[in-house]
Amino acid sequence: MFRAISGITLDVKQGETYGVLGHNGCGKSTLIRMIATLLIPDKGEIRVFGKDVYKSRAAVKKLINRVSVEASFFKRLSARENLIYAARLYGMDVADAEKKAKAILKQIGFPMKKYDEPVEKYSRGLQQKVAITRGFLTTPRLLLLDEPTTGLDPKSKKEVQMFIRSIRKKHDVTLMLSSHDMDEVDALCDRIAIMNSGRIVAEGTGEELKKLVQENDKYEIVTSQLKDVYLALKDVEGVLDIKVADKKVVFESKKKILPKVVQKLNGLDFEQINTVKPTLEDVFLHLTGKSLSDQEE
């Protein structure tokens, strides 16, 4: 039997932004759909603010909202009509809802001249912006964002990320966000789960995850004298794994040996010495053996 996800245990704390990072098909959407009461697991238990997702489905649905890339709309209706419809389903006052919807749409760069055009005429990115607005309209206590910025251009992506950040500051909302964008997850999430083939292979803050791959200190020296710098470094005790790359020499060291290195470089020409910090990409590669940035979107 194929298992989309298996053996997952996770605990999202109230008020935090929890990121789920993983390749296409690793099970992110399946996990989010289960929490959203849309899929029933063969085994296991899910609670949202203490309520069992399947036994108290209606109560849970009132607390959550989900935004996904395959969001559905009444395609012939406009953004205004779709958003008002959604607001009324949640019992919101229409005038209040419209005010709020417009404010969110403006913040995430939606062209308001299209507000009354049918959704079917919108690009995918614009539809995504309406979906995001709908997700935040009802002030859910838990918002599940399944790849909220996939399909958006870089500017729109930034706008949506800034909006998510501003919401987190202002409201007591708990967010769970899936993505294959490491920088997004790193920038927005308090804690991150890395998924691979239906399992969580690591979980922690960005810093904690990066420590998994940072056994040694790592530095780069920007220089035009690549060979001389390389030879000088070779003689320093504690310097490991020296690599020569484009205009720089990169090396690792066991302990803080920078003063010794600088002493050794005396008389040589170098522009700067930088500390190289691991990225979530390094962590992902280390844990899964696959690069996240290589995958097709």
Ligand SMILES: Nc1ncnc2c1ncn2[C@@H]1O[C@H](COP(=O)(O)OP(=O)(O)OP(=O)(O)O)[C@@H](O)[C@H]1O
């Ligand atoms: N209804 C289904 N029936 C059978 N297999 C499914 C079904 N839904 C998902 N899967 C499979 O389960 C696995 C996990 O899918 P899921 O959609 O959760 O991945 P994902 O991490 O969200 O991927 P993506 O980044 O592409 O959105 C995939 O191998 C997928 O093919």
Ligand SMILES: [Mg+2]
């Ligand atoms: Mg998915």
